[in-house]
Amino acid sequence: SQTIHQWPATLVQPVGSPLSLECTVEGTSNPNLYWYRQAAGRGLQLLFYSVGIGQISSEVPQNLSASRPQDRQFILSSKKLLLSDSGFYLCAWNWEGRGPEAFFGQGTRLTVV
Amino acid sequence: GDSVTQMEGPVTLSEEAFLTINCTYTATGYPSLFWYVQYPGEGLQLLLKATKADDKGSNKGFEATYRKETTSFHLEKGSVQVSDSAVYFCALTLRVVRGKLQFGAGTQVVVTP
Numbered sequence: 001s002q003t004i005h006q007w008p009a010t011l012v013q014p015v016g017s018p019l020s021l022e023c024t025v026e027g028t029s030n031p032n033l034y035w036y037r038q039a040a041g042r043g044l045q046l047l048f049y050s051v052g053i054g055q056i057s058s059e060v061p062q063n064l065s066a067s068r069p070q071d072r073q074f075i076l077s078s079k080k081l082l083l084s085d086s087g088f089y090l091c092a093w094n095w096e097g098r099g100p101e102a103f104f105g106q107g108t109r110l111t112v113v
Numbered sequence: 114g115d116s117v118t119q120m121e122g123p124v125t126l127s128e129e130a131f132l133t134i135n136c137t138y139t140a141t142g143y144p145s146l147f148w149y150v151q152y153p154g155e156g157l158q159l160l161l162k163a164t165k166a167d168d169k170g171s172n173k174g175f176e177a178t179y180r181k182e183t184t185s186f187h188l189e190k191g192s193v194q195v196s197d198s199a200v201y202f203c204a205l206t207l208r209v210v211r212g213k214l215q216f217g218a219g220t221q222v223v224v225t226p
Contacts, residue, residue, distance in 0.1 A: 006156075032212045043218035044157075044202065051210065090156055094212025100145040100164065102212040104156035 002027035006091045006105030013112055019064075019078040021108050023091030026072065033074040034092040034102060035066055044090070050074060086112045115140045119203045119217035126193055126224050134188040134220045136177075136203035144205040146170075146179055146186040147214065151200045160188075160201070198224045 006023045013019060025031055035047045046059045048066035056066050063082050067075045074091060088109050092102040119136045126132060138144065145164040149157040161170030166181035177188045186203060203217040 032210060034212065044216040046213070046215075049210065049213055092157075092212065096211075098211075099162065100206045100208045100211060101147055101159050101162055102214050103159070104149075107154075107156045109154075 002095060002103075004091060004093055004103060004105045006108060008108060009106065010109045011111070013081050013110065015083055015112055016080050019076070019081050019085070019110070021076040021089055021110075023074045023076075023105060024072055025093050028095040029071060031072065031093045031095040033068065035074065035076050036090040036092060038088040038090065040087065048076070081112045083112050086110055115144070115205065115207065115215050117203050117205055117215055117217035119220050121218070122221035124220060124222045126222070128195055128224055128226055129192045130224075132188070132190045132193045132197070132222065134201055134203075134222070136186045136188065136217060138184050138186065138203075138205050140184075140205060140207060142207050144207050146177070147204040147206075148175070148177055148186070148188050149202040149204060151202065151219070153199075157202065193222075193224045195224050195226055198222060
């Protein structure tokens with residue numbers, strides 16, 4: 001069966017520190033992968049998506065970057081965190097043969113202090 | 114561009130009351146439409162979907178009908194329970210990139226005993 005794993009669940013990081021959030025999926029090949037951010041009291045903002053290894057599309061300019069080193073791995077990174085990077089980060093995916101919807105991981109709560 | 118507008122919350126209801134959350138969209142083509150639900154501290158779960166005009170999506174007592182003429186996809190439930198307390202997101206995709214969704218701002222629903 002198809003599953004998605006996202007970690008860590010919570011993270012508290014100081015301003016200026018680096019960030020690495022990881023998302024892995026199982027059960028299918030060549031999925032489409034997504035990173036969303038949900039700021040406090042706000043909706044979901046699509047940050048990055050990937051349709052294949054090494055293929056990254058950025059939706060909004062920001063302090064973050066994404067990489068896809070393996071087919072089923074999607075990483076969200078920052079070299080130096082800002083206070084405004086705080087939020088709830090969600091990985092999502094879709095795979096060949098599914099409908100048009102996306103399926104979400106459990107999310108990472110990031111607090112930058 | 115494409116967008117989703119949903120009613121602001123919070124919506125506070127008593128148990129067994131009727132729930133309606135309005136959602137309208139703007140899209141250049143013929144989107145697929147979704148409702149997702151987010152329980153506190155969790156990721157998003159797909160609640161229901163409709164992929165073409167006049168389709169009705171339904172799940173767990175919730176329903177929504179894809180109305181092309183009014184560009185709407187309102188969510189309804191006849192008798193809510195305390196366990197329905199959550200944030201509800203309306204979303205669309207034009208299916209250009211499988212799983213790439215545009216979300217509304219979300220509506221918080223609070224059901225009291």
